[in-house]
Amino acid sequence: MRFFYFSIVFVIFQSCAPEKKSADLLVKNANIYTVNETFDKANSFVVKDGKIVEIGIKPELELKYRIAETYDAKGKTIVPGLIDAHAHLVNLGMTLQDVDLKDTKSFDEIVERVVAFQKEKKTDFILGRGWDQNDWENKEFPTNEMLDSLFPITPVILTRIDGHASIVNSIVLQMAGITADSKMKGGEVIVKDGKPTGVLIDTARENIWSLIPEKDTKYMTEAILDAEQRCLELGLTTVNDAGLDRMAIELIDSLQQAGKMSLRVYAMVSNTPENLEYYLNEKGKIKTDRLNVRSVKVYGDGALGSRGAAMRAPYSDQANHYGAMITETSELQALARRIDSAGFQMNTHAIGDSANISVLRVYDAVLKDRTDARWKVEHAQIVTPSDFEYFSKNIIPSVQPTHATSDMYWAEERIGTKRLNGAYSYNTLLKKAGIVVLGTDFPVEKVNPMHTFYAAVARKDLEFYPEEGFRKKEALSRKETLQGMTTWAAYSNFEENEKGSIETGKFADFTVLDKDIMSIIEDSIPTVKVLATFIDGKKVFEAASNTIQEENKKSSAH
Incomplete structure (x- = not known):
């Protein structure tokens, strides 16, 4: 009789219980930083059709939903999918196909790597990137004499880490028609003893790019997918590519549409006549779940490392040298008006204090009647203190914290103590703008967003130098840094309603970390x-457990 009674109660309970909703994924037992408006924490959430449908606690969610798959985080930390707000995805992929010159300590080492590469690849045209003379004992620009002796007829183009200078051999100079007397507005041919050394700065390199054999679709596809894999392994779910041509944008779109590419891309259109005609006048904005094309990337000036950044006063370590504007103020003004009329966002590279004020004044004038343009100053690296007032949520600073820790060894010598007070000033920019978005500028810097986080918070290099941090007063808090890599970056892309935080209705993009980065x-x-990267609730990367254990052992030993 008792059994019969309990059976009746069970049947009544089951009949009264609401029918479970179907869901694709339950994420449970996690230490989740939602990065929502109140920076709430959670331990479980449910995903359906690529979006987060509910955040709660595991028992309640399991009762409410019929779950197809469960991901047990086992107490590990989950953050929203990380966004790199300024990078060069396609360039990274192409760099992975060429000679890697990063971390070289001399020009001799560069030549050794080129020789080894050519011995293996036997290419008709040698390309490489990543050298930085500031890391060498002799910090002067090199000359191409060794390249000429080793490669008298094979063209060689080796690009500096910042992408604003290259050294080429003499056959390239001849092919491009570059001599000691060549003059280029916004660039420079470095000459020594009346002869070109092979070092070309900024616009002086324009003629050499047309010499490079055109890359076919197969090459470009492999390059993009190689770069994507590197990003997914490091927890990135969206990358802002700061300067793409139509061909690259359309290839990325086709790979995404075919299901071959998971990474989301915010594509800044390169400022060329052909690109502007097509996107501003013909095609207009493009928006899919994975691709967003609504901005134009413009170069204001060059880079500090190659003394191409445009300065108001001469460089402290080179008399009478001011750097140069790549895009003059009058052209910036015309571009800004055209971009604004088309409803696009303008994102302008500005390193030197002269470039920054030129860009800021143009933005301020064009946007005087606009409140939600969200135009960006990319790098905002050296700013005269009085000019910080221009920044706002309408004129957003987009900065790369590892630039500060890469440049800190020589920056003061190059620009002097006074100007350094307005350089790499991320905390000041945040106070003025109310928002600061963070990226790496890879492949100029390494892809790893953990390096970005550390440089922003600690202001140190990977050797923990300097002990007190470089200009530590300009550090960001951990909360601000995570916001700059997630929700603020999404806002700057006009995507705050679909990504950047773990909230109901947003894409289920999230990154699983082996340690609590916030504590x-x-x-x-x-x-x-x-440990894992998810896009649309689908696992697009998972670290091998033995790899993580080995890495953790190394870290503990260190």
Whole structure:
């Protein structure tokens, strides 16, 4: 009789219980930083059709939903899918196909790498990138004499890490028609003893690019997918590519549409006549779930490392040298008006204090009647203190924290103590703008967003130097840094309603970390590893457990 009674109660309970909703994924047992408006934490959420449908606690969600798949985070930290707000995805992919010159300590080492590469690849045209003379004992620009002796007839183009200078051999100079007397507005041919050394700065390189054999679709596809894989392994779910031509944009779109590419891309259109005619006058904005084309990338000036950044006063370490504007103020004004009329966002590279004020004044004039343009100053690297007042949520600083820790060894010598007070000033920019978005500028810097996080918070390099941090007063808090890599970056892309935080209705893009980046010892931040990366609730990367264990052993030993 008792059994019969309980059976009746069970049947009544089951009949009264609401029918479970179907869902694709339950994420449980996690230490989740939602990065919502109140920076709430959670431990579980449910995903359906690529979006987050509910955040709660595991037992309640399991009762409410019929779950197809479960991801048990086992207490690990989850953050919203990380966004790199300024990078060069396609360039990274192409760099991965060429000679890697990063971390070289001399020009001799560069030549060794080129020789080894050519011995293996036997290419008709040698390309490489990543050298930085500031890392060498002799910090002068090199000359191409060794390249000429080793490669008298094979063209060689080796690009500096910042992408604003290259050294080429003499056959390239001849092919491009460049001599010691060549003059280029916005660039420079470095000459020594009356002869070109092979070093070309900024616009002086324009003629050499047409010499490079055109890359076919197969090459470009492999390059893009190689770069995507590197990004996914490091927890990135969206990358802002700061300067793409139509061909690259359309290839990315086709790969995404075919289901071959998961990474989301915010594509800044390169400022060329052909690109502007097509996107501003013909095609207009493009928006899919994975691709967003609504901005134009413009170069204001060059880079500080190659003394191409446009300065108001001469460089402290080179008399009478001011750098140069790549795009003059009058052209900036015309471009800004045209971009604004088309309803596009303008994102302008500005390193030197002269470039920054030129860009800021143009933005301010064009946007005087606009309140939600969200135009960006890319880098905003050296700003005269009085000019910080121009920044706002309408004129957004987009900065790269690892630039500060890469440049800190020589920046003061190059620009002097006074100008350094307005350089790499991320906390000041945040106070003035109310928002600051963070990226890496890879492949100029390494892809790893944990390095971005550490540089922003600690203002140190990976050797924990300097002990007190470089201009530590300009550091960001961990909360601000995470916001700059997620929700603020999404806002700057006009995507705040679909990504950047773990909230109901947004894409289920999230990154699983092996340590709690918000609470661990500061100097442990660079050792944080990505366990898994999810886009649309689908696992697009998972670290091998033995790899993580080995890395953790190394970290503990260190």
